[in-house]
Amino acid sequence: MGASGPTASPEAPLSVSVVVSTYNRPARLARLLDSLQEQTLSSSAFEVVVVDNGSGPDTAALLSDHLNLGRLELNVVRHERTKGPAGGRNAGWRIAHAPLIAFTDDDCVADPDWLGAALQAAAAHPGAILQGRTRPDPAEASLQGLFSRTVDIEDLGPQYETCNIFYPRAILESLGGFDESFGPLPAGEDTDLAWRAIESGHETVFAPQAVVFHSVQRVGPVGTLRVAARWSAATRVFARHPETRQMLYRGVFWNVWHYLLWRSLLSLAGPWWLRRPLITLHLRQLRRRARQAGAGPWAVPFLLVHDGVECWAVARGAIRHRTLVL
Secondary structure (H helix, E strand, O other): OEEEOOOOOOOOOOOEEEEEEEOOOHHHHHHHHHHHHOOOOOHHHEEEEEEEEOOOHHHHHHHHHHHHHOOOOEEEEEEOOOOHHHHHHHHHHHHOOOOEEEEOOOOEEEOOOHHHHHHHHHHHOOOOEEEEEEEEOHHHHHHOOOOEEOOOEOOOOOOOOOOOEEEEHHHHHHHOOOOHHHOOOOOOHHHHHHHHHHHOOOOEEEEEEEEEEEOOEEOHHHHHHHHHOOOOHHHHHHHHOHHHHHHOEOOOEOOHHHHHHHHHHHHOOOOHHHHHHHHHHHHHHHHHHHHHOOOOOOHHHHHHHHHHHHHHHHHHHHHHHOOOOO
16 A cells, blocks of 8 residues: 655644545546535645555556646555455545545545535534535436436435545544445445444534535446345444334335335235235336336336345345344
């Protein structure tokens, strides 16, 4: 691991450090860095720490260009091999200098008032964890559909995603940061950190004026199924933090679609007069879901496969972590 870039001046203490862990998304990262250059907050009041978490040469070249331009107070950490999102973020905040650490992702774009609004909220709620608002990037709205992914956050918690969240450094130090045992893929490590903080007595506050825009990514059918299959590790959150079960449908099911699928499967063992209406209702709900995503009836079989893959991943994680999630 190596670090490069300017060092904060003791005569001008920083107010906030922006930490980004990036992995092989140089074009997305470039948009984020451009948006940070356009912050209304004075550039002397914040720094940016980018952890190149095992990316290829294009990311290194981009970061080298930004270091040479000197438009941001930029520090770069390089991992030769990815250490996952938790490892990347930990490396970033540990070399940051400010008392407030802002986390965002390399597929986000910050509103010009993002940092300024967050500092106002921090002044009003000293010592609190602040979660900002995240909206799908309006420049990519046309990409939304059945095979796309984005993030839309309009309320506080309960997942506390790191696309837009601010932690006092003292909290990160007291908790040891993110748990790197969650592995190399996003799997609830951000939710786990927030709930460890909440259970330690720390306040969380929603800061609606601190806005970032999340990319809308077309991942295709295979990519969508790959995402569905990766949630096994995330079930650890429910085992560790029982209060997070508020995120589950009826306290047990990953979402309403898992509930409907399990109900339909169980109905196969029942009489026809029960089986038929339950399965018919399930299919109608799937057709409505497909329409909302801009797809036709052809999408219903895909949605059934998707939910089956996701149910399998969640059930496997539930067995591993000895907690009831379906």
